Amino acid sequence: MTISVGSELPEVTLFRATSDGPEAVNSKEFFAGRKVVLFAVPGAFTPTCSAKHLPGFVAKADEIKAKGVDEIACLASNDAFVLQAWADAEKANDVTMLSDGDLAFVDATGLGLDLTGRGLGKRANRFAMIVEDGKVTDIAIEEPGAFEVSSAEAVLKKL
Structure with missing residues (x-):
């Protein structure tokens, strides 16, 4: 079953790169008590992800945060080192x-x-998705190969 508006996010371990290596991030703790925009991409350095998806959130970060968002996060199935290299490149x-x-x-x-x-x-x-204190308040899932409903511009309209 796919998560939906009103659902609590699952408690899982994610990772982010640090100078000391990958750091475990508990999802429950990461989303607790704040408003987070979480977007996901199929892969770092892939065409649509690098040309449109991540750059859109980079360009609109100030506008998104001005709407009361505490953090913008990008999730991908790549390892933490690849994601950090991608973040640095972008x-x-x-x-x-x-x-x-x-x-x-x-x-x-x-x-x-x-x-x-x-x-x-x-x-x-x-x-x-827009997550408030660990609960999904909005979610937009793309059809495979599409890039329409999960852009930074689309998220801004919902904030």
């Missing part, structure tokens, strides 16, 4: 990169995308 200083390399989050929320047979394996589907 100058994504205002976006927290969260690795779901084990697919714990996407499996628990039903937001996975199976690209097996295309050389990409199982990944996160492209989506964006």
Whole structure:
């Protein structure tokens, strides 16, 4: 079953890169007591993700945060090191990169995308959600191959 508006986010372990190596991030603690925009991409350095999705959130970060958002986070199934390299390449200083390399989050929320047979394996589907104190208040899930409802501009309209 796919997570929906009103659902509590699952408690899973995600990772982010630090100078000391990957740091475990407890999802329950990460989302507790604040408003977070979480968007997911199928993969770092992939065409739509690098040309449109992440850059949109980088460009609109100030506008999004001005709407009362405490943090903007990008989730992908790549490892934390790849996500940090991608963030550095895209100058994504205002976006927290969260690795779901084990697919714990996407499996628990039903937001996975199976690209097996295309050389990409199982990944996160492209989506964006607004989370307040660990509860989903809005979610937009893209159809495979689409980029319409999960953009920074679309999220801004819902804030």
